[in-house]
Amino acid sequence: MGQINVEQLGFALGAQVTGIDLRQPLNDLSRKEILDAWHRHLVLVFPDQDLDANQQIAFSRNFGELERNDFQPHYRDPDHPEILLVTNKHLNGKPSETRNTGRNWHSDLTYTNRPAKASLLLCKERPPVGGDTLFANLYLAYETLSKPMRAFVETLEAIHDVSLIKGLEKRDPQKVADLKRTNPPVAHAVVKVHPETGRKALLLGQRIRGFVGYTEEESAPILNFLNEHASSPEFVYRHRWSVNDLVMWDNRCLMHLALPDFDQTKTRHMIRTSILGELSGYYVKDGEEPEKESLMQAIASVS
Ligand code: SIN
Numbered sequence: 107m108g109q110i111n112v113e114q115l116g117f118a119l120g121a122q123v124t125g126i127d128l129r130q131p132l133n134d135l136s137r138k139e140i141l142d143a144w145h146r147h148l149v150l151v152f153p154d155q156d157l158d159a160n161q162q163i164a165f166s167r168n169f170g171e172l173e174r175n176d177f178q179p180h181y182r183d184p185d186h187p188e189i190l191l192v193t194n195k196h197l198n199g200k201p202s203e204t205r206n207t208g209r210n211w212h213s214d215l216t217y218t219n220r221p222a223k224a225s226l227l228l229c230k231e232r233p234p235v236g237g238d239t240l241f242a243n244l245y246l247a248y249e250t251l252s253k254p255m256r257a258f259v260e261t262l263e264a265i266h267d268v269s270l271i272k273g274l275e276k277r278d279p280q281k282v283a284d285l286k287r288t289n290p291p292v293a294h295a296v297v298k299v300h301p302e303t304g305r306k307a308l309l310l311g312q313r314i315r316g317f318v319g320y321t322e323e324e325s326a327p328i329l330n331f332l333n334e335h336a337s338s339p340e341f342v343y344r345h346r347w348s349v350n351d352l353v354m355w356d357n358r359c360l361m362h363l364a365l366p367d368f369d370q371t372k373t374r375h376m377i378r379t380s381i382l383g384e385l386s387g388y389y390v391k392d393g394e395e396p397e398k399e400s401l402m403q404a405i406a407s408v409s
Contacts, residue, residue: 242342
């Protein structure tokens, strides 16, 4: 008999975990049960967890070293660098810069060379309707490709670019310039083996500007196809938040999208911790990808 109760929420992914108070230290058995359920369901929803920032940090530390948000220092909680405030509340008398966080498909921090392994998001306030989050299963996205397509995507490296975060133009230009300077484009393999489950998953999203070695025109249709395939409704779980839901997801086999489907005059206030993943990928210098024009020049010069 387990210590926690796990109830599946969606066919592709998602489970609710009850029977546990996350303010209390986790014993080894509960930790193992949570990890087993997480590997099976990819997104775990812990309802009714009224945690403060320190309690969320303490719970998150059970699963690894925490990201201190040095890649995005302007958006973290000044008192807790491990906490990213995803909020539309006014901060210091101004609309929060993170009010539009997550508005295109992504996995957290893939624009760095150490994408987050896990993220834990706690809902402190929510609008009366909407403000949902979508999660897409990237194992299924890989496994349902045809055999030749799987072989093809195994050869691809995608260039993840922080400037493709949707809504950056609505943020303070100085802070955005800092974000871009500290996060040059980084290439990651499109197919990754999950280090704990051994299953292969795609690493995709809408913050990819193309594939290493391919022109923009070549990359765009491939990327569009892969993102559309991966976000097919049958691979997606939609989470409708309740206050004090803590949701823990695995960025190594999921991408997610925060919907702007709510009245923006109503508060949506979330606090996020992220667990550091493995070092991966390499920085790509601007101009390293071939442009159609330069390829034409090269062909002209040899013909
Ligand atoms: C995020 O992209 O990490 C934020 C998700 C959300 O606010 O629902």
